Amino acid sequence: MHARVVTAAPLTPTLVRVVLGGGDLDHLEMPEATDTYINLAFPPEGAGYDGVFDPGEVRKTHPREQQPARRRYTVRSWDPASRQMTVDFVVHGDVGVAGRWASHAQPGDVLVFEGPGSGYLPDPAADWHLLVGDESALPAIAAALESMPSEARVIVRLVCDGPDHEIPLTAPDEADIGWLHRSGGPDDVDLLPDAVADLRFPVGRGQAFVHGEADEIRQVRRHLLSDRGLARSDMSCSPYWRRTMTDEAWRQIKRDYVAAMEADVS
Numbered sequence: 102m103h104a105r106v107v108t109a110a111p112l113t114p115t116l117v118r119v120v121l122g123g124g125d126l127d128h129l130e131m132p133e134a135t136d137t138y139i140n141l142a143f144p145p146e147g148a149g150y151d152g153v154f155d156p157g158e159v160r161k162t163h164p165r166e167q168q169p170a171r172r173r174y175t176v177r178s179w180d181p182a183s184r185q186m187t188v189d190f191v192v193h194g195d196v197g198v199a200g201r202w203a204s205h206a207q208p209g210d211v212l213v214f215e216g217p218g219s220g221y222l223p224d225p226a227a228d229w230h231l232l233v234g235d236e237s238a239l240p241a242i243a244a245a246l247e248s249m250p251s252e253a254r255v256i257v258r259l260v261c262d263g264p265d266h267e268i269p270l271t272a273p274d275e276a277d278i279g280w281l282h283r284s285g286g287p288d289d290v291d292l293l294p295d296a297v298a299d300l301r302f303p304v305g306r307g308q309a310f311v312h313g314e315a316d317e318i319r320q321v322r323r324h325l326l327s328d329r330g331l332a333r334s335d336m337s338c339s340p341y342w343r344r345t346m347t348d349e350a351w352r353q354i355k356r357d358y359v360a361a362m363e364a365d366v367s
């Protein structure tokens with residue numbers, strides 16, 4: 102499947118919003134979820150195939166060095182009327198494949214993808230919600246907040262680089278939204294876990310969405326399950342990326358990492 106860039110513009114110094122339209126979006130089915138994701142495919146320089154390609158076909162017919170780089174991204178929003186899809190990309194320096202692509206994206210550029218998939222929708226029967234993550238999880242957290250009724254009880258903790266990296270969020274009336282700012286030091290990995298440990302939770306059944314950098318997410322998961330008694334079935338937890346690792350390197354160890362994370366508190 103493919104779509105074309107309609108607009109690409111910075112939302113913050115490190116977040117680029119890309120609106121996509123046309124191509125296969127005209128007949129795409131979106132799941133009912135707030136963390137819907139797609140698998141993007143970026144061909145390497147000099148790949149011997151067209152810009153619009155079928156990743157499944159390329160997997161079968163081309164050698165390893167011509168395979169596209171794969172990256173998973175959240176569908177921040179989907180407009181069924183215009184059939185346009187919005188994706189927010191973290192641009193983390195001039196490194197990486199996807200972030201760099203987004204920082205240079207121009208109207209008309211092609212983006213090839215597979216999917217969509219999904220796994221989470223806030224449960225309207227939960228008494229309260231906790232949403233925790235960094236900029237990579239911000240699209241899913243923003244979509245979850247928008248989906249909630251105005252009276253929903255929700256606590257949000259988001260980590261980013263500073264005040265100019267915060268974005269306005271449409272949220273339930275009494276939402277408790279806290280932004281945490283990195284210092285650039287080694288303690289940054291503890292910002293989210295420490296902020297969650299400081300929280301007083303409402304009474305009743307809570308449901309948590311904890312997605313973002315692997316080591317941060319793992320600490321938060323362990324705390325919520327072992328110290329706060331949150332039910333495993335009430336937690337959506339996904340280590341999206343890992344500090345110092347490209348997505349290729351991360352995917353190689355992700356299965357073992359997730360198994361170890363699950364073994365922390367099963």
Ligand SMILES: Cc1cc2nc3c(=O)[nH]c(=O)nc-3n(C[C@H](O)[C@H](O)[C@H](O)COP(=O)(O)OP(=O)(O)OC[C@H]3O[C@@H](n4cnc5c(N)ncnc54)[C@H](O)[C@@H]3O)c2cc1C
Nearest residue numbers: 174175190191193197198199200237341342345346347348
């Ligand atoms: C289900 C799912 C949904 C996701 N949704 C989004 C989304 O909507 N928006 C989004 O931006 N990301 C999202 N991510 C995370 C994204 O796929 C990874 O961050 C990915 O590694 C980025 O690819 P890249 O090519 O830009 O960088 P890579 O080539 O993978 O990495 C290059 C370097 O940048 C570092 N790096 C990677 N990501 C970040 C980051 N977020 N912040 C700082 N440094 C980083 C790496 O550790 C590495 O050192 C999602 C991941 C999953 C699994």
